[in-house]
Amino acid sequence: MSSSIKKQLYEALANADGNYLSGQALANIIGCSRTAIWKHIEELRKSGFELEAVRKKGYRLISKPAHLSEHDILFGLATKTIGRSFHYYDSVESTQTIAHKAAREGAPEGTVIIAGEQTGGKGRMSRPWHSSKQKGIWMSMIVRPKLPPERAPQFTLITAIACARAIEEVTGLEPHIKWPNDILYKGKKLTGILTELQGEADKVNFLIIGIGMNVNQTKDDFPEEVKERATSLEIESGNSVSKTKVVQNILKYFEKYYNLYMEKGFAPLKIMWESYAAGIGKPIIARTLNGEISGIALGITDEGILKVEDQDGNIHHIYSADIEF
Numbered sequence: 001m002s003s004s005i006k007k008q009l010y011e012a013l014a015n016a017d018g019n020y021l022s023g024q025a026l027a028n029i030i031g032c033s034r035t036a037i038w039k040h041i042e043e044l045r046k047s048g049f050e051l052e053a054v055r056k057k058g059y060r061l062i063s064k065p066a067h068l069s070e071h072d073i074l075f076g077l078a079t080k081t082i083g084r085s086f087h088y089y090d091s092v093e094s095t096q097t098i099a100h101k102a103a104r105e106g107a108p109e110g111t112v113i114i115a116g117e118q119t120g121g122k123g124r125m126s127r128p129w130h131s132s133k134q135k136g137i138w139m140s141m142i143v144r145p146k147l148p149p150e151r152a153p154q155f156t157l158i159t160a161i162a163c164a165r166a167i168e169e170v171t172g173l174e175p176h177i178k179w180p181n182d183i184l185y186k187g188k189k190l191t192g193i194l195t196e197l198q199g200e201a202d203k204v205n206f207l208i209i210g211i212g213m214n215v216n217q218t219k220d221d222f223p224e225e226v227k228e229r230a231t232s233l234e235i236e237s238g239n240s241v242s243k244t245k246v247v248q249n250i251l252k253y254f255e256k257y258y259n260l261y262m263e264k265g266f267a268p269l270k271i272m273w274e275s276y277a278a279g280i281g282k283p284i285i286a287r288t289l290n291g292e293i294s295g296i297a298l299g300i301t302d303e304g305i306l307k308v309e310d311q312d313g314n315i316h317h318i319y320s321a322d323i324e325f
């Protein structure tokens with residue numbers, strides 16, 4: 001679906017100041033068929049716009065969504081590809097699932113799926129991800145890098161840098177990154193990233209990068225089991241934070257770092273990642289699928305793999321784990 005038609009449609013209806021515009025009038029203004037208008041009216045409705053349709057009169061805009069809207073995000077978006085195809089849903093089970101389907105059906109590089117609420121948000125290691133209504137950023141990005149699948153985990157680190165940078169820019173807070181996918185503030189979790197791969201033995205077909213960022217929750221908005229470990233930008237900054245601005249900045253920095261990575265490899269990103277890293281040089285426990293490793297976190301390799309030195313001086317390379325420190 002073309003975001004540009006949707007944007008033009010929204011603008012035409014908004015400019016009509018609450019008056020009706022017929023399907024034909026809208027089709028003439030935008031330069032598309034009446035069927036296309038009807039389809040895009042339905043898309044606007046799914047995005048939270050309230051629209052009235054009256055026979056022989058046409059369509060009338062009653063209200064626009066009071067939350068993140070595609071329109072607001074696209075207007076301030078400083079990217080070339082990331083987020084240029086953008087779909088907002090009021091409520092979905094998981095933006096990851098929608099993004100997988102869209103990617104299989106050919107959605108272009110940089111497509112972003114965002115939801116006001118997720119009823120079955122997914123975290124790493126099959127954990128649930130609590131995604132309360134309108135309080136956070138629940139989004140998935142589709143990218144199609146021409147790379148072998150073993151490079152995919154680096155996208156989690158690149159995304160983490162983009163999120164940390166966006167948080168800094170919008171709120172002035174200085175977050176940290178806990179390898180591989182958590183963004184923390186004073187030890188509490190602000191953001192989680194879930195990178196899922198669809199590929200073949202030697203190439204990535206697409207990656208779905210899911211970002212869950214806690215933005216305007218108060219302490220009581222978190223479920224009991226995560227209350228002590230989670231925090232939000234509002235709790236930490238003391239102010240309500242514009243999700244639109246945060247999304248625009250995540251997309252801007254992600255595009256910038258993704259391009260840098262495709263041009264120069266992971267080395268420049270590694271330096272940036274290290275400037276945000278938490279727990280490096282400290283004792284940690286890494287819980288992997290094959291058991292626990294305790295030791296000192298030495299840093300990451302040029303590939304983004306965590307190095308841990310155990311008490312016998314053995315260096316372990318950790319590809320995937322939950323870290324405790």
Ligand code: BTN
Pocket residue numbers: 093094095096118120121122123124125127129131137138139140181182191192193194210211212213
């Ligand atoms: C984690 O820390 O375990 C990763 C959490 C990732 C959550 C995001 S929210 C948007 C996207 N949709 C999902 O269902 N999960 C990711």
